[in-house]
Amino acid sequence: MKYSIAIGALAATASATAGMKKHIRQYGYPTTKPVVNATLLKADITIENLLAGSKQLEDFAYASEERNRLIGSPGHNDTIYWIKDTLESLDGYYNVSLQEFFTVAQLSGQINSFLVGGAVPPNGSFLLFDYSPSGNVTAPLAVVSNLGCNATDYPAGVSGNIALISRGSCDFGLKSALAGAAGAVGAVIYNNAAGPPLQGTLGAPPRPEGDYVPSISISQNLGAGYVAAIGNGTNVTATIDVTTDIRNISTYNVIATTNSGDQLNKLALGAHTDSVAAGPGINDDGSGTVGILEVAKALSKYTITNAVTFGFWAAEEEGLLGSTYYVENLPAAEAAKIRAYLNFDMIASPNYINAIYDGDGSSFNLSGPAGSAEIETFFEDYFTGAGANFTATAFDGRSDYGPFLDVGIPSGGLFTGAEELKTEEEALLFGGTAGVALDQCYHAACDNVTNLNVEAFELHAKAIADSVATYALSWDGFPARNTTTAKRSVVKPRRTVQNTHRRKSKRAPLAKK
Structure with a gap:
């Protein structure tokens, strides 16, 4: 038995060495990091780290008289530089940059x-x-x-x-x-x-x-x-x-792209860094910000096949301005290298639902470019594997995926709910209280660390890790980009539209445990 184990270990070592040599040949520098896989990356995401990051954002907000992270505020500026410094500390794994743009911001009102x-x-x-x-x-x-x-x-x-x-x-x-x-x-x-x-x-x-x-x-x-x-x-x-x-102010997107991996077949994902004036925005969208940042930190421990870009967007609350600026200033040749975009805006709502953007349009008759349906199916399979129920939410462009849809980039993502009331059906599927807002602190002063549902936060953050590990390793089964897709017309951004988020069960969900 010991001899068999030794032979197996030797074979595994030889395989790992071959994989490392291949990586050296392809990307030009040596590494002893293991190849990424979903199990390992999900294990790296802990609720302790998610809450620590959330507390840091809350501290940034509460350190100023405004007690928020509105664009142009000290709290938002501290958020931007904290993200940048964190990503730059990861031994050169990412090419990190600040993308400046100018806009109009309301700093106060009464x-x-x-x-x-x-x-x-x-x-x-x-x-x-x-x-x-x-x-x-x-x-x-x-x-x-x-x-x-x-x-x-x-x-x-x-x-x-x-x-x-x-x-x-x-x-x-x-x-x-x-x-x-x-x-x-x-x-x-x-x-x-x-x-x-x-x-x-x-x-x-x-x-x-x-x-x-x-x-x-x-x-x-x-x-x-x-x-x-x-x-x-x-x-x-x-x-x-x-x-x-x-x-009139200037603000910044933070863009971080892996230095390794195939730069012609990139995964992009993002979350917005700003809050409204009313509060610190720790669920909206500190949860998404911290979720993708924790995944970016964990990913730096691994080798990858496909490059990954993390976008931390400013001024979403002012009308998707940061993500729109990024996409509109992205040369067509660079946009064509993005195989898919994933968005995470509010993933820890206290009275949460597990909502997946309706990429195939089967629930709301509004589908995304080819590949969006596959992303929706991926997240459905994730929740099924986690023993959790899920539902569909309208793919109407009301968050930072909208500009990506607009140029034909397959998109998807997750959402745990905002101001809309939980239905009786949703209470049966996800627990919580029917007739109460999914997030009673949406755009309010109480959207702080105590507003977060830790169960939802961890579940959705691990979903981010699962998707990043999967697509950073392989695009097998994912449709090739159609870069001739006509520009899609999208709905107004979330803060300026009149309707609430629409969502419903896409298919018969799992039985409630």
Whole structure:
């Protein structure tokens, strides 16, 4: 028996040596690192390290008066340089760079006064839209027809008044700009669903329809009451007094590509590094940031066949600006080298679901380029192997995969949920509480380390490791890139659209354990 073991060990050594020689010939430098495999890479991902990284991001946010990681803030700048320094410390495994771009950012904003009929509406029933301009106006409310998505929806009576507009169908910024173009001095947009007002953004200016006007978000209950009163002939006057600090700033994507591996057949993956102004953004998207960073650190222990690019995108919360800048400035020849892109935006939601982007379009009739279906199947198989249920989420371009879809790059990824309420079916599949938001701290001050679901965090981070190990080793069974694919039209980014994330079971899920 000992002799057999010795022979086996000798054979294994010879095989490893041959593999190392092949690696030296192909990539030009020696290494004694083992070849990556999914089992090893997943084992390197621990909840202790994930939480330590998350705590570091929280510390960056809380070290400043703003207590957030909004682009341009100290918390975000510290995040960027921490990621860069971490990746550069990995013995030259990655080529790391900062990609600078310029944008408009709202650094702060507050409602000084909001009155309707001379009274302050109930606490929690109104909010300020991000990128609302400063202003102090008092005027009657004027009801806008339909959903305020077309210039013809704004009657002549809107001029000189404050437009009262329903949420729905188009982005908030279009409604505010069209109100301004019609002569309105302000805009009040009411929710089209029960509950609190929507925390939203107008999107960074400028936009072709015109300038924004001071804009407030209110609850459906308030809006319906004002519409009814005005319909009965009551003159309802409102005061909007808001102050915002909006500036031109520079910020950075962090791009890290392995120095080894086939650079003509790269895997790319990413997460966004910024939060909203309201809080530190530790689930949105500190969880994705830390998840891919931990995988990048672990990957540096191994040899790979295919190159891997990790993208840490800035200004996602301002409208996918960082990932869009990267893709739009990527030469066509370089884009053609990316076989697939994987996105991880919110992977530790407290009332979580295991959602996979619907790459084949079978659930939502919106598919990605060839290869996207295979990515969806890969993650379905991962959750099945982990004994976990899964569901589909709409592949509508509302996160940083959108720009990649737009140029025909196969894409996919995971998502554990944002502001939408958990359904009864989802509670049966994933546990948690039906009728409660998947992340009650979405875009709020409480999105800190205590907001993370550690079970979901570890499960999804290991899914990242599984996918990276698989595609860094081989593209077998994955379709070749079609670089002649026509440009795909994608939906507006997540923070500016009106609809919530859509998701449903793609196929009969596993029985709940």
